[in-house]
Amino acid sequence: MMREPDFVDECYADKDLSLLKKLTLVIPTYNRNYYLSRCLWYHAHFPFGEIIVADSSPEEKKVVNRETVAKVREMFGANVRYLAYEPETEKYGGDIYRKWGDAVQHVETEYSQICTDKEFQIVTTLCKCIHYLESHLDYTVAGGGRYHLEFRQKRSYTLTSFAGTIVDKDGWKRLQQFISSSGFTLLSIHRSKKHKEIYLNMICNNQDDLRFGEVYLDLLDVIFGKIYNILDLAITYRDQLTFNQTNSFSQKNQESSSFRYQVIWAYPNSEFDSKWTDFKNGIRESLFQEFPDDLCDIEHNLEPLLQHWLNIRLTRPNPIRKPLRIIYQICPDSLKLFFQKVFIQRLNPKKYFPIDENNPEVKLICQIIETFQWV
Known part of the structure; x- marks a missing residue:
């Protein structure tokens, strides 16, 4: 089926995305x-080596997703591979990252990236990241700013959290730098060979938990290679609240893993202790294997460092957080901006900014979020 150029094609018409x-x-x-249909429709506009869909939906939803994949292949000529998995059933979500890891093992291109189904990649930034990795062979991961689009009466705000570039030759020192900079690499571009090794390491070291697993994968990235981040460019925009056709705003989707699984601070003590032990032992063994000369320093300092990082990354509850959140939610936008500037940016590594309405790539994504209908 021939397709007429649309506003996505026009936005990138003069860009080299090869x-x-x-x-x-x-x-x-x-x-x-x-x-998924919206995510595939957007990304199928671009010449990716391949798009892999890793689907663990119930069977009736899989039927619809297979139809979507077939339609995208026909409409765009896109190279889309569909992989089916059993629905996730484990209490702590360990089967989620095993699904991700299995899908990564199917990658045949030089680079790979996880993209969740509510995200939009900024393809010009992806190309800059790949170009950097092509010319800096000692780097294994490259990324940029990750922004969450939060719509309020068609006005948008963004937040981002990412590490700076981590360049030390010693992985133990890189780990310390990464934690001090509040980093995040899980959804960045990876060299596929290392990406596969990291997920295999996770499985071999008994990481069967969604929350600990997320942090574990980030830290392995830093242990196994240098990290490059383009500090002034967005790599991903994520739809946090969706504008719908009735001019109202839907709540965050309850099918998100953020809502389907407990936070680690709510685990029974015995369960937390077991998973914490597996987590720190896996990181320790990975460090020992890569950097045996740092063994004494690692043994002495690793555990408090990891405890500190979990408290920040997985947000240990604060007794005043809930009442403050309620007050924040009912504030007018002007007061929210004040709170963001005075409190949130000082107390939280995530930063909040007004959206750049003059950025054509962001305007394009906002248009898709507000108007997309799969025909």
Whole structure:
């Protein structure tokens, strides 16, 4: 089926995106037909080497997703591979990252990136990241700013959290730098060979937990290689609240893993202790294997460092957090901006900014979020 150029094509008409042929996007999805269709429709405009859909939805949802994949292949001529998995059933979500890891093992291109089904990649930034990795062979991960689009009466705000570039030759020192900079690499571009090794390491070291697993994968990235981040460019925009056709705003999707699974601070003590032990032992063994000369320093300092990082990254509850959140939610936008500047940016590594309405790539994504209908 021939397709007429649309506003996405027009936005990127003068851009050289040929480096995307070296990248595979892995899109995990669960029970969200609409978000997957929108995600595939957007990314199929671009010349990715391959797009892999890792679908663990119930069977009736899988039927719809297979139809979507077939339609995208026909409409765009996109190279989309569909992988089916059993629905996730484990109490602590360990099967989620095993699904991700299995999908990554299917990657055939030089680079790979996880892209969740509510996200939009900024393809010009992806090309810059790939170009950097092509010319800096000692780096294994590259990324940029990750922004969450939060719509309020068609006005948008963004937040981002990412590490700076981590360049030390010693992985133990890189780990310390990464934690001090509040980093995040899970959804960045990876060299596929290392990406596969990291997920295999996770499985071999008994990481069967969604929350600990997220942090574990980030830290392995830093242990195994240098990290490059383009500090002034966004790599991903994520739809946090969706504007719908009735001019109202939907709540965050309850099928998100953020809502389906407990936070670690709510685990029974015995369960937390067991998973914490597996987590720190896996990180320790990975460090020992890579950097045996740092063994004494690692043994002495690793545990308090990891405890500190979990408290920050997985947000240990604060007794005043809930009442402050309620007050914040009912404030007018002007007061929210004040609170963001005075409190949130000082107390939280995430930063909040007004959206740049003059950025054509962001305007394009906002337009898709507000108007997309799969025909």
